[in-house]
């Protein structure tokens with residue numbers, strides 16, 4: 237295919253405003269698709285899409301990009317395994333590996349910018365042709381990919397574009413965008429504080445390579461330093477890093493822990509009001525719904541409706557419906573419930589992620605009815621996970637669900653004991669290879685998760 241023959245825009249008639257608006261609306265409707273039909277994509281169509289990508293602007297017109305198309309199922313499965321997540325690598329029709337030649341570069345990552353321009357152009361082309369696409373930087377170990385596809389040393393792979401025919405029931409939810417006025421300013425830099433995330437100060441300015449996901453010298457993990465508004469802002473956009481598909485955000489390992497945490501709630505009265513605080517992507521919500529169904533009024537309490545839209549979509553797909561679930565927004569740590577009105581407050585791995593923890597616990601005590609139950613788990617500082625957190629997690633960047641710092645079991649026990657009466661106490665995952673194992677003995681205080689149930693006292 238010879239792309240030198242494509243006409244330049246000067247030789248084409250200008251579009252009418254309506255035609256232009258129609259095309260732009262079509263392009264704006266593009267969103268990442270991660271749910272595909274098991275249907276191959278013809279090489280001619282793939283070539284046409286890549287050919288469209290070659291029309292993108294690129295640095296000095298060197299076109300230092302290279303695109304390797306992988307259609308073979310075994311190789312796609314290998315790429316999925318290397319990525320460590322991204323299930324759609326296996327289920328898509330073709331993976332285009334986004335590569336560039338390192339021989340000619342520019343200090344502003346010009347070759348990377350050029351590949352990105354082509355990748356977006358290909359995404360739009362695929363979208364207009366009825367295919368779905370997801371662009372991915374989460375590709376895992378580049379050296380393994382290099383060996384798998386025979387990529388020479390002078391080329392680098394920086395991502396993939398997964399293409400496929402969308403499953404008819406694929407989520408049709410466009411991730412929300414920040415309002416225009418928060419991300420653009422005229423003449424000078426202006427941006428609301430809630431849309432800027434905290435970084436530890438850097439004396440000589442920030443160096444790009446000092447702020448990588450696995451090693452970030454300036455990340456701030458303290459929820460107090462973030463504050464409610466910025467945490468809410470961060471979570472509500474980041475949750476859309478994935479599609480609201482069943483099982484999203486739950487590894488097999490994590491799934492067993494989640495089940496055990498939900499199990500702590502125990503039996504509840506018919507019609508009871510159960511508040512799940514900060515459900516993020518809805519992993520606990522699905523389990524709560526499966527377990528209690530319409531026997532409980534489950535209130536998902538998040539910091540933004542954007543998060544709640546994701547949870548709603550995910551629960552409906554995974555559980556079949558969301559009957560009995562209510563979606564509520566909490567502002568500045570204030571719960572939208574009357575005093576003494578809630579039967580159960582569920583705080584799974586939440587206390588270590590909220591700012592102003594003492595005030596938040598007072599708020600929990602305010603809304604809980606006398607005799608009501610607070611069910612808590614926390615990532616425990618006094619455990620192997622506490623060591624792992626300080627040696628590894630806290631050296632990287634803040635995870636998409638927001639900042640947190642593990643809390644010592646004894647501190648949590650003390651803080652809860654000042655407001656509530658302890659009913660049960662448990663440790664989960666005492667050792668890394670004993671996932672979700674429960675301990676009520678001494679190890680309960682030194683397991684990865686410390687938790688239990690506490691009751692609001694009934695005044696005489």
Ligand SMILES: Cc1cc2nc3c(=O)[nH]c(=O)nc-3n(C[C@H](O)[C@H](O)[C@H](O)COP(=O)(O)O)c2cc1C
Nearest residue numbers: 266267268322370371372373374375411476477478
């Ligand atoms: C550079 C880049 C890297 C991305 N990496 C991944 C990834 O590894 N896995 C994934 O599922 N989505 C990935 N995405 C897709 C984004 O999550 C998605 O574009 C974003 O949430 C906005 O949603 P939309 O594409 O549906 O508009 C990536 C997108 C870009 C541009």
